[in-house]
Amino acid sequence: MAVPVPPSLPSSIDLSHHLTTVARSRHPSPLKDIIQYMSQPGMISLAGGLPHPSLFPFTALQASAYPSSTVLDTTSPTVPSKSVTLNVPLHTDESSPYSLSSLLQYSAPAGHRALLAFTKELTERLCNPAYSDYTTLLNNGSTDGWNKVCTLLLEPNDYILVEEQIYPSAQASFIPFGCKSVVIGVDGQGAKADLLEQALRGWDESKGRRPHVMYIVPVGQNPLGSTMRAARRKAIYDVCVKYDVVIVEDDPYCMLQFGEYRLGRPTAPAAQTIDVDTFVNLMEKSFLSIDYQGRVIRLDTFSKTISPGARLGWFACNSMFAERLLRGTEVQTQHPSGFSQWGISGYLEWATNLKEQYRVRRDWMMDALAASFDLVPAETAGVNGALGLVAFAKGGAGSAKPLMSFVPPTAGMFLWCDVYYSSTKPFQRLAASSVSQGADSAADADPEGEFEREFWNTLVAANVLVTPGWYYRPWMGDEYKTVKSRGGRPGVGHFRLAFSLEGKTEIEEGVRRLAEVMHREWARE
Amino acid sequence: MAVPVPPSLPSSIDLSHHLTTVARSRHPSPLKDIIQYMSQPGMISLAGGLPHPSLFPFTALQASAYPSSTVLDTTSPTVPSKSVTLNVPLHTDESSPYSLSSLLQYSAPAGHRALLAFTKELTERLCNPAYSDYTTLLNNGSTDGWNKVCTLLLEPNDYILVEEQIYPSAQASFIPFGCKSVVIGVDGQGAKADLLEQALRGWDESKGRRPHVMYIVPVGQNPLGSTMRAARRKAIYDVCVKYDVVIVEDDPYCMLQFGEYRLGRPTAPAAQTIDVDTFVNLMEKSFLSIDYQGRVIRLDTFSKTISPGARLGWFACNSMFAERLLRGTEVQTQHPSGFSQWGISGYLEWATNLKEQYRVRRDWMMDALAASFDLVPAETAGVNGALGLVAFAKGGAGSAKPLMSFVPPTAGMFLWCDVYYSSTKPFQRLAASSVSQGADSAADADPEGEFEREFWNTLVAANVLVTPGWYYRPWMGDEYKTVKSRGGRPGVGHFRLAFSLEGKTEIEEGVRRLAEVMHREWARE
Incomplete structure (x- = not known):
């Protein structure tokens, strides 16, 4: 699987000026120095403070798992009857590159050798970096990975470039340090390069130093569901080169790329054959694939493919950043759990199979929406700013009352909806009354926020739960609390629908309830 | 096992002024709010972004382990023939409170319910806190735990109270933030209360704010090997109350308390019966047992008892600190690995058994030292400042040339040696020459440091590896690089011997080599 690196690839450039004072000030532990002496022939070491392996209570570890070639039955997600057994023997033998005695012991912070090598191979094959001296390093999943990157790059009170909506836990890592978001507007592919350039070019240094880090979820963005294609990535990357910005590519959904939804065509059941090469060829490629300078830090994870509970992920980045992260x-x-670090085989087969499951789930949701709403392509719907498909009440296609619009996701777990509050009479009254209250209170008024909370409560009363748009609003500071102050679209709200967890019946019924509430609310006088 | 809390115990006092700005500024994720709605009867949730459990490849997990009542064979640490099998079924059943489907999924950051309850019970039984509103919270082992406590309590450039020697990774967490150590002198029990009081009373505010955090390893201190008894703990605690200091009790070796070494008496083999109550009764009790204000944060871990690779530990502290740590x-x-969070049963039986193994290993090392040196109790050896036992060359007991002294540890994995460089001619010449170079260079001269490096290299050349004293020197700032500037004992160096990892034969041979080098070096003219 290892592909030799062509000798023509450049080395990464020096980006050490991006490191925080804390990251620069870390020193290797003196305990690491001594390890070289331990392997000196004849040496007796009274130095290492490790427990003797005979003092661990475990003698063997075994897991049962589906064979990686299993085609899961989407319609009835029961446990397949076939399973394979993975053994971790106490000591390494021909059946396993992992030994229990090494997984139980303190181990290298970078990760167990076999797994670390696997992440490097996977990065090489899937991301094909455009420079030579990249490396990988394990972490405890992307929450941990991103937190470590924040310590690596963000000084207190720094500004950071983010997309129009952000996963709340991602910003919860940096908000307590006084860091604020600079929001880059999006379309169906995520952040737009021209808006990024505009934000950086026009940066007002009196606010603080120009942002030097951009956080992007390029595939199946949470919550936007958007996936960035190659040309957009290149345009974003070029702006980041011009303004010396480090790109943090958080890519947990990269293995869940399942392709387009075609409105009006019958959806296919999960493929019964597994074609890894086709899957890999059709994937949108990592920012690493265009990164000729080494300014991308990629966060990858086993959470969406194997198990979130394992808390296991990895960085792929230039070796300078990797050494500081180490x-x-x-x-x-110290290192991820040894109990999590074993038994990766047939990973790509499993992932190829798995993404079909998510494709079918996406289709369940889209089909349910098509059944409950009139869906019209945005190009013909005549709704200003709409992308993808516009939803009208049944029989109301093309009317002056669009309910919402969305871009059917090609990856991930989420569908993001722009909801047209401005088509409702109650919202129109709310917006008018806040304007009539005069200039001062009008500046504080946030009719979109107010209506969104009411509407969400109405959905809860109808027994359908969605995540409201305000969960994902980037923190820009106290003075940006209203849609108006943020420069958002007037009269538009948002919610996120997840198709990862519920079954087909529940998704259909949930969408039916959603449609019922919207039809009723949008018909109110 | 749960002991009801007597109603007379006080509540913790308000210690929120100890929190850092970062710790105060953390907000709960909005995603947590929504969880209550998910359990509303009839609700269909399109909100939760979790993978459907049928999309995880594992179906069962199984481990083989020694029965907790196994008496390990110290002399020949092979795998006992008996083992028990621990099953984690896909769904909870009567055989296990842990289900694989919950361990594989995202889970509560505080930890899986059954394990969290177990840590609370264990804290109640072993630590018997003196206030009512304490709680426990899982972490990824004590490295992670301590790092989280540093973020909780230490502002950049704070001073922190530490013992005379410190585990390097513990200070590597705070040094990059500009924090410096205030070193409290020790005796055979660790930090001395009168020296702590002196450091706090005489604090010079012009250096920075008075230290408000003390880091203590009270049992089997690494590297000192010291264990603090009840009266000392009380005296330290009272000083911390007086000066409003938070005590961080890092106690990884608490289950490895194995009792005194008696010079000249034959050492016993590992006990063949397991008496948990006696073990628990003889343990030195946690600072929590005297903590009537809630100012102790205790770090506990499964690393030394079950497996360091599991990266699993827990905090025990007041509920305000716990909520901020959460x-x-x-x-x-996010949370420790689900693969690590299962299968705790018979823990105290196993630990009672395990500490005997460490007792026997301590005895191996002490017996080897007694065979290679003349050991004389410090009270009669006439060596200024010596504690415990003083080692002379064979046949040289009571001479003017002590080689080293040490307090035989009653817990943990380590023996700390004070080494009398001043008894050697080469050191005496080195010290004299640095004095004769005049006042300025004398201030920079560090003959102890210089000699320690040379001596350590001589040991390496003789194929015996110890960790040198300088590894454990607390960082006080650039101006404290010499023994003299730190107020250390002139002419005394240090090394640490570990008895946790090597076998009996290797320990004996290692000590023999050490003695041979010391005899030769101390005889040099």
């Missing part, structure tokens, strides 16, 4: 790892987490 | 956990690590 120094951080030594004192932040 | 907010940190959400963005720092």
Whole structure:
């Protein structure tokens, strides 16, 4: 699987000026120095403070798992009857590159050798980096990975470039340090390069230093569901080169790329054959594939493919950043659980199979929406700013009352809806009354926010739960609390629908309830 | 096992002024709010972004382990023939409170319910806190735990109270933030209360704010090997109350308390019966047992008893600190690996058994030292400042040339040696020459440091590896690089011997080599 790196690839450039004072100030532990002496022939070491392996209570570990070639039965998600057994023997033998005695012991902060090598191979094959000296390093999943990157790059009170909506836990890592978001507007592919350039070019240095880090979820963005294609990535990357910005590519959904939804065509059941090469060829490629300078830090994870509970992920980045992240790892987490670090085989087969499951789930949701709403392509719907498909009440296609619009996701777990509050009479009254209250209170008024809370409560009363748009609003500071102050679209709200967890029946019924509430609310006088 | 809390115990006092700005600024994720709605009867949730459990590849997990009542064979640490099998079924059943489907999924940051309850019970039984509103919270082992406590309590450039020697990774967590150590002198029990009081009373505010955090490893201190008894703990605690200091009790070796070494008496083999109550009764009790204000944060871990690779530990502290640590956990690590969080049964039986193994290993090392040196109790050896036992060359007991002294540890994995460089001619010449170079260079001269490096290299050349004293020197700032500037004992160096990892034969041979080098070096003219 290892592909030799062509000798023509450039090395990464020096980006050490992006490091925080804390990241620069980390020193290797003196305990690491001594390890070289331990392997000196004839040496007796009274130095290492490790427990003798005979003092661990475990003798063997075994897991049963589906064979990676299993085609899961989407319609009835029961346990397949076939399973394979993975053995971790106490000591390494021909059946396993992992030994229990090494998984139980303190281990290298970078990760167990076999797994670390696997992440490097996977990065090489799937991301095909455009420079030579990249490396990988394990972490405890992307929450941990992103937190470590924040310590690596963000000084207190820094500004950071983010997309129009952000996963709340991602910003919860940096908000307590006084960091604020600079929001880059999006379309159906995520952040737009021209808006990024505009934000950086016009940066007002009196606010603080120009942002030097951009956080992007390029595939199946949470909550936007958007996936960025190659040309957009290149345009974003070029702006980041011009303004010396480090790109943090958080890509948990990269293995869940399942392709387009075609309105009006019957949806197919999960494929019965597994074609890894086709899957890999059709994937949108990592920012690493265009990164000739080494300014991308990629966060990858096994959470969506194997198990979130394993808390296991990895960084792929230039070796300078990786070395500083390793120094951080030594004192932040030491290393991921040894119990999580074993038994990766047939990973790509499994993922190829798995993404079909998510494709079918996406189709369940889209089909349910098509059944409960009139869906019209945005190009013909005549709704200003709409992308993808516009939803009208049944029989109301093309009317002056669009309910919502969305871009059917090609990856991930989520569908993001722009909801047209401005088509409702109650919202129109709310907006008018806040304007009539005069200039001062009008500046504080947030009719979109107010209506969104009411509407969400109405959905809860109808027994359908969605996540409301305000969960994902980037923190820009106290003075940006209203749609108006943020420069958002007037009269538009948002919610996120997840198709990862519920079954087909529940998704259909949930969407039916959603449609019922919207039809009723949008018909109110 | 749960002991009801007597109603007379006080509540913790308000210690929120100890929190850092970052710790105060953390907010709960909005995603947590929505969980209550998910359990509303009839609700269909399109909100939760979790993978459907049928999309995880595992179906069962199984481990083989020694029965907790196994008496390990110290002399020949092979795998006992008996083992028990622990099953984690896909769904909870009567055989296990842990289900694989919940361990594989995202889970509560505080930890899986059954394990969290177990840590609370264990804290209640072993630590018997002196206030009512304490709680426990899982973490990814004590490295992670301590790092989280640093974020909770230490502002950049704070001073922190530490013992005379410190585990390097512990200080590597705070040094990059500009924090410096205030070193409290020790005796055979660790930090001395009168020296702590002196450091706090005489604090010079012009250096920075008075230290408000003390980091203590009270049992089997690494590297000192010291264990603090009840009266000392009380005296330290009272000083911390007086000066409003939070005590962080890092106690990884608490289950490895194995009792005194008696010089000249034959050492016993590992006990063949397991008496948990006696073990628990003889343990030195946690600072929590005297903590009537809630100012102790205790770090506990499964690393030394079950497996360091599991990266699993827990905090025990007041509920205000715990809530802030939980907010940190959400963005720092999310939760420990689910693969680590299962199968705790017979823990105290296993630990009672295990500590005997460490007792026997301590005895191996002490017996080897007694065979290679003349050991004389410090009270009669006439060596200024010596504690415990003083080692002379064979046949040289009571001479003017002590080689080293040490307090035989009653817990943990380590023996700390004070080494009398001043008894050697080469050191005496080195010290004299640095004095004769005049006042300026004398201030920079560090003959102890210089000699320690040379001596350590001589040991390496003789194929015996110890960790040198300088590894464990607390960082006080650039101006404290010499023994003299730190107020250390002139002419005394240190090394640490570990008895946790090597076998009996290797320990004996290692000590023999050590003695041979010391005899030769101390005889040099």
